[in-house]
Amino acid sequence: MPSENEFVAALLATLPADPRLEVPAGDDAAVLRPPALRRTVITVDMLMEGIDFVLGPDCSPWLVGHKALAVSLSDLAAMGSRPETVVVAVALPRAEAVTLGRELQAGIAALAAAHGVALAGGDTNTWDGPLVISTTAIGSVAPGNAWRRDRARPGDLVVASGAFGGSLLGRHLAVVPRCREAAAIAAGFTVHAAIDVSDGLALDVGRMMEASGTAVVLDLRAVPIHPDAIRAAATAAGRTPLDHALGDGEDFELVLTMPPEEAHRLVASCGSPPFDTPFTIIGEVVAGQGLFARTADGGRRPLPRTGYQHAIADGP
């Protein structure tokens, strides 16, 4: 039974050296060399056992570590920023702390390596409660170039990566953050506003519109429906594949608003690297406020902001 000291030292020993770290993990804090003339982008996410995942045959600790970092990298992608470093804090159930800690870190390290992200440190704790993991990811972006959610403009087209719906069938654990796509788009296209879809396409697009003081008309026939959404609709009555695509969430796809000519150029670029990921025009930003669907006669009807939104309770 190792001490926490020995366990953490063993974890630290697996971290590769990285020139961005002037002082690497293992001290009171890490010291980063930020890229010259870049802004620092920071995001934090917490995943809790029983809420965001249920450990079992279909969900290993490795996948939980991978997802924890993926969710944060998806946020960095949605800012048009380049991922640089990550720090991780965990509360490990005492009885399996060593195995859990090692597998979590392996899942994090695999995704970090794939995206050139340096692990800069962490805080490892044990308790008798469920597994909790908090990831703080740091990215960089040129001054003034971050993609904000509150800069959509009437006349923009709404462009989405990938396809939507049914992620709870398993895809939500194998999140592919759209970092490479974001980097390529940031380098070559004009983007007015962006968000990543975590809580549901309708809800998150609604948030972007609300923040921007604009409205949107979605072309529901154009919304890319994931095969998982069709499977999900087939296994439970009452919701169509489109309902799942609009409301399920945990898709971790990018939604961008762009000037029309830029949107068309981006969609036309698909099929050649790094645009193996399809991009689809799904609607148009208009003046006003609200979320609408285009009707067959070219008009619009209000669209419910479906998605995952917890009520926050307080004592009686």
Add this chain to the structure above:
Amino acid sequence: MPSENEFVAALLATLPADPRLEVPAGDDAAVLRPPALRRTVITVDMLMEGIDFVLGPDCSPWLVGHKALAVSLSDLAAMGSRPETVVVAVALPRAEAVTLGRELQAGIAALAAAHGVALAGGDTNTWDGPLVISTTAIGSVAPGNAWRRDRARPGDLVVASGAFGGSLLGRHLAVVPRCREAAAIAAGFTVHAAIDVSDGLALDVGRMMEASGTAVVLDLRAVPIHPDAIRAAATAAGRTPLDHALGDGEDFELVLTMPPEEAHRLVASCGSPPFDTPFTIIGEVVAGQGLFARTADGGRRPLPRTGYQHAIADGP
């Protein structure tokens, strides 16, 4: 009963504007303007209900928020860095989420304001588990100037701020991070190595020596003993006030190693601002390895590395 969206919006509305935030909290990530020609320092801590605190008459959520940020700021101080920003992730027990979330943020905001720290964002979650809070603090330091724990040199004197022991009587909830002291020392003195005492004076000094490949001889008569250590020793038999000072931990005082003339100059500066906090020479770094106490005849004897160190278990 507000939605999570409304609750988070209400929390965000309380945050003051800060020129360091190019994009403030509320987007997918925050964008920071890092100080020109400075390094970025990053540290993360997680506090768990039942392990790090027990909510009750003596421990309000406000104090938990305050402590969570204080612990991270203490790490930034121990790097000789200036605190800049913080992001916070919380798992709130569902039944009291609103009250807990507001009070936690108020405790964080009070300490953040006192130290000029900008709140750059967070992740607010609810569940049926205990309260968990994770703080990631960002600081800045001139290139090459971070105080590392692995740079102690034989001949250095060991200098400690404040006094040690008995913090569990309540002081551990009212942590005063030594940020101002660190800033003044970084600006005016040569520091070779530094650490903050979280797990115990003996244990943390031992860690600094191990990292530096050096040994230390502590003058136990010089170790500043907090009145709480005397109270703690009086209420439970078997441990002296010195035992408490060496092993209790959660003091969050700075321990520095410095060239002798610098150490004497620092101690002599005490009594005038910002050095209301006393600094005391408690020992000397020597060649070799290990932790020793000076004996009456001028020799040395091994000193146990007492402190708080969890064993990490794994399933049978």
